Amino acid sequence: MNTPQITVVIPLLNEAESLPELFAWIARVMNENHFTYEVIAIDDGSSDNSWEVIQKESESNPVIRGIKFQRNYGKSAALNEGFKAASGQVVITMDADLQDSPDEIPGLYKMITVDRFDLVSGWKKKRFDNTLTKNIPSKFFNWVTTSMSGIHLHDFNCGLKAYRLKVVKSIEVYGEMHRYIPVIAKWAGYPKIGEKVVQHQARKYGTTKFGWERFVNGFLDLMTISFVTKFGKRPMHLFGLLGAIFFFIGFAISAYLAFAKFAFLEYNMTQRPIFYMALVAMILGTQLFLAGFIGELISRNAVERNHYLIEDRIGL
Numbered sequence: 001m002n003t004p005q006i007t008v009v010i011p012l013l014n015e016a017e018s019l020p021e022l023f024a025w026i027a028r029v030m031n032e033n034h035f036t037y038e039v040i041a042i043d044d045g046s047s048d049n050s051w052e053v054i055q056k057e058s059e060s061n062p063v064i065r066g067i068k069f070q071r072n073y074g075k076s077a078a079l080n081e082g083f084k085a086a087s088g089q090v091v092i093t094m095d096a097d098l099q100d101s102p103d104e105i106p107g108l109y110k111m112i113t114v115d116r117f118d119l120v121s122g123w124k125k126k127r128f129d130n131t132l133t134k135n136i137p138s139k140f141f142n143w144v145t146t147s148m149s150g151i152h153l154h155d156f157n158c159g160l161k162a163y164r165l166k167v168v169k170s171i172e173v174y175g176e177m178h179r180y181i182p183v184i185a186k187w188a189g190y191p192k193i194g195e196k197v198v199q200h201q202a203r204k205y206g207t208t209k210f211g212w213e214r215f216v217n218g219f220l221d222l223m224t225i226s227f228v229t230k231f232g233k234r235p236m237h238l239f240g241l242l243g244a245i246f247f248f249i250g251f252a253i254s255a256y257l258a259f260a261k262f263a264f265l266e267y268n269m270t271q272r273p274i275f276y277m278a279l280v281a282m283i284l285g286t287q288l289f290l291a292g293f294i295g296e297l298i299s300r301n302a303v304e305r306n307h308y309l310i311e312d313r314i315g316l
Contacts, residue, residue, distance in 0.1 A: 019057065
């Protein structure tokens with residue numbers, strides 16, 4: 001099979017009702033614009049008949065392919081497997097709940113191929129689910145992510161994104177890090193990141209699969225990304241430096257107390273709080289240094305991080 005122009009990656013969980021309409025919508029847009037394409041749907045352990053729908057749709061349209069997880073691993077895992085299987089020159093991700101419009105595909109494709117962006121993120125400027133509990137936390141995390149990464153996007157968590165193929169082949173997504181893919185891509189060496197205002201659709205079927213815990217997990221994952229991308233391959237540079245600083249401070253205080261004992265005949269040093277502060281600093285410094293050393297050993301012998309039990313595949 002010749003390399004398609006576009007690969008559409010769709011992670012899904014219990015979206016059987018929306019899939020036929022979504023696949024038909026994608027096919028209409030692709031045919032109208034004369035794109036060659038493939039659709040990769042990743043069933044993230046659905047408990048409804050989503051997989052049966054994918055199988056049926058694949059029989060009538062062979063460009064639709066599928067990956068079925070044996071259990072629920074999360075959206076990041078689904079995207080990661082979809083990226084591995086993608087072969088299109090441009091990879092476009094979208095959610096399966098019909099809230100992302102396939103009509104945006106031509107514009108996203110143009111920004112990658114003509115405007116030469118590495119990654120384009122959608123911005124749902126006008127939303128239909130703009131509730132207080134969702135709007136304020138989202139704005140906060142977008143602001144924090146922008147401040148830490150230097151990437152000026154309004155909606156990091158938008159599922160509608162477009163990538164150059166080499167970008168998705170160069171990154172790894174796990175945990176809850178799908179919302180920080182632009183950050184991962186930038187730190188992987190792809191800094192040309194754009195944004196496009198996209199249409200947001202009201203949910204037609206089912207209910208949202210994400211709760212309030214995504215904000216806590218998202219913040220922790222941002223901390224993880226910040227550490228892993230900067231120090232994942234060289235943990236000693238962080239822990240070793242902090243350990244050396246703490247140990248030096250504790251050693252300097254201890255040296256001063258020892259000098260004061262013999263020079264000024266002060267014999268109650270162990271009763272002074274500063275003595276225990278020095279002791280704690282030296283112990284903490286030693287522990288941090290050893291943590292960095294162990295981290296270096298682990299990073300040099302790390303096995304593959306992502307390992308998922310895939311129950312079945314279609315066309316892959």
